[in-house]
Amino acid sequence: MDTIFTISFSVGLPKTSSTVCFNCHKKIQRSEIRVSKKKYDRQLYFHLPCYTPEHNLFILVSNLTIDLDENSGLIFENWLNSWNSHFLPPDPNISIAWNKTKSFEVPKCKRLRLLINVFEFLTYQDICCNLASVSKEFYEISWNNYLWGALFQRDFNKLCEGNECRKLYIDTFFNCCTRCGISSNKYIRCTLLKRIICKNCFESKSCELLDKNTIKRVYGINTKYLNLKYHIGNNGNRRLCYKFLVEAAVKERRGMIKNKVVQLLSDKYGSNHDMTKIVSSIDTNDMDQIRKTYYKITYHPKISNEIPYESYKMIYSAIRNGGLNFARLSKIYDLIKKDFP
Numbered sequence: 656m657d658t659i660f661t662i663s664f665s666v667g668l669p670k671t672s673s674t675v676c677f678n679c680h681k682k683i684q685r686s687e688i689r690v691s692k693k694k695y696d697r698q699l700y701f702h703l704p705c706y707t708p709e710h711n712l713f714i715l716v717s718n719l720t721i722d723l724d725e726n727s728g729l730i731f732e733n734w735l736n737s738w739n740s741h742f743l744p745p746d747p748n749i750s751i752a753w754n755k756t757k758s759f760e761v762p763k764c765k766r767l768r769l770l771i772n773v774f775e776f777l778t779y780q781d782i783c784c785n786l787a788s789v790s791k792e793f794y795e796i797s798w799n800n801y802l803w804g805a806l807f808q809r810d811f812n813k814l815c816e817g818n819e820c821r822k823l824y825i826d827t828f829f830n831c832c833t834r835c836g837i838s839s840n841k842y843i844r845c846t847l848l849k850r851i852i853c854k855n856c857f858e859s860k861s862c863e864l865l866d867k868n869t870i871k872r873v874y875g876i877n878t879k880y881l882n883l884k885y886h887i888g889n890n891g892n893r894r895l896c897y898k899f900l901v902e903a904a905v906k907e908r909r910g911m912i913k914n915k916v917v918q919l920l921s922d923k924y925g926s927n928h929d930m931t932k933i934v935s936s937i938d939t940n941d942m943d944q945i946r947k948t949y950y951k952i953t954y955h956p957k958i959s960n961e962i963p964y965e966s967y968k969m970i971y972s973a974i975r976n977g978g979l980n981f982a983r984l985s986k987i988y989d990l991i992k993k994d995f996p
């Protein structure tokens with residue numbers, strides 16, 4: 656796992672042939688590549704083939720001082736590549752990305768760790784139904800507790816302690832509602848989520864099914880930006896998706912556009928400019944306003960009336976609609992020019 660050790664040394668061609676190799680006690684000739692390494696207060700020298708790094712770790716070139724000519728450089732590069740081929744490069748994302756506070760201790764075996772890291776991106780079905788039958792090694796990994804701990808955390812957003820992560824994962828996957836996490840015997844098997852939803856959750860507002868036109872009408876956002884999967888409705892041409900999935904995707908898209916606009920504005924006008932500050936304070940979780948008239952319901956952007964700028968209204972709509980193109984952006988810049996003469 657993560658380690659505080661690094662390997663560093665200097666490598667070069669000696670200027671004299673008077674230094675002696677610490678390993679074989681023979682003189683190091685001027686034509687031979689010499690590794691020099693400080694240990695405590697002593698400077699130790701080695702022939703390159705006599706030198707074995709003190710830790711079994713990947714060597715980063717940035718930790719070395721290299722002074723070699725073209726020929727010896729190639730020899731050293733070969734040596735380095737062959738040493739490094741046994742180890743994984745240090746990876747800043749070693750702890751699993753979906754939980755920054757806990758990392759899993761994977762046994763030191765490089766291949767196993769590598770494979771587990773790859774399997775962590777796959778689904779339960781991929782691992783149990785397909786990969787487990789590929790080879791003995793894959794089969795064994797499909798039972799690996801670390802792997803299931805990581806999958807559990809990824810899919811259920813909870814830590815899984817103990818040695819039975821696989822069992823717990825499968826129990827949770829098949830018996831617990833994908834929305835509330837509670838196990839219930841009244842449930843619906845959902846083909847879109849490939850999980851079950853309990854009857855309570857299924858009948859709640861968040862599991863309402865919305866079609867593409869409704870999504871566009873309510874959230875003002877083009878569904879091409881949302882990257883959603885849909886059920887095909889009964890009559891064959893309605894694409895339906897759960898409201899909670901739609902809302903999560905809408906939130907993500909708007910957040911992304913907002914960050915982009917804030918970035919553009921602060922690059923152009925500075926982060927202290929009024930418009931940059933106003934846009935930074937837009938709450939992308941709450942941008943839709945429902946208006947009921949006596950015969951119908953309409954949805955509108957929740958624009959603040961206290962901000963008089965036309966440019967603000969335009970930016971607000973762009974974020975809400977999840978779309979920002981060049982034409983719109985240049986219009987926004989024109990309006991800002993008018994609003995802040």
Ligand SMILES: [Zn+2]
Pocket residue numbers: 676677678679680681701702705
């Ligand atoms: Zn030697």
Ligand SMILES: [Zn+2]
Pocket residue numbers: 832833834835836837852853854855856857
């Ligand atoms: Zn539920």
